Amino acid sequence: MRRLTTALCAVAAAVALSGPVAAASQDELIEEGRAVYHDKTRGNCISCHNINDPIANLPGSQGPMMIAMQQRFPDKRKLRAQIWDATVANPLSIMPPIGKHWILSEDEIDAVVEYIYQY
Ligand code: HEC
Numbered sequence: 001m002r003r004l005t006t007a008l009c010a011v012a013a014a015v016a017l018s019g020p021v022a023a024a025s026q027d028e029l030i031e032e033g034r035a036v037y038h039d040k041t042r043g044n045c046i047s048c049h050n051i052n053d054p055i056a057n058l059p060g061s062q063g064p065m066m067i068a069m070q071q072r073f074p075d076k077r078k079l080r081a082q083i084w085d086a087t088v089a090n091p092l093s094i095m096p097p098i099g100k101h102w103i104l105s106e107d108e109i110d111a112v113v114e115y116i117y118q119y
Contacts, residue, residue: 034053049064049066066119069116077114085100
């Protein structure tokens with residue numbers, strides 16, 4: 001009986017770990033992107049782009065609002081490329097080339113993309 005209980009516990013633990021872990025990592029990515037987006041010492045995207053998130057604090061309006069991202073960027077790679085280097089699409093862009101100038105790491109850019117892609 002004790003062995004059966006141990007085995008059942010192991011199965012239950014495995015089931016409990018497998019599902020939520022995958023979901024949590026996507027949630028964690030979005031949370032990380034959210035932190036980067038609003039942090040004035042990191043991405044500081046909020047200083048130019050408003051976004052419909054209650055934590056938005058003193059949003060700027062030099063860039064377009066982050067809205068309808070999936071419709072406007074059906075290809076997520078194009079959205080990422082825009083953030084990585086806005087001067088490709090607009091050589092006179094005032095948006096800093098976030099990836100090219102190492103303002104954010106590649107992982108942080110991935111996280112920001114996931115975050116804004118929800119809006
Ligand atoms: C100094 C202001 C500034 C900052 C900081 C800034 N942007 Fe921009 N961004 C702009 C402007 C202006 C545009 C409009 C296109 C252009 O001029 O290049 C733009 C365009 C964009 C676009 C394309 C939107 C569209 O509707 O086509 C995205 C996506 C974007 N920015 C995301 C970000 C993210 C994410 C960050 C933070 C990591 C960020 N921006 C930081 C000014 C800024």
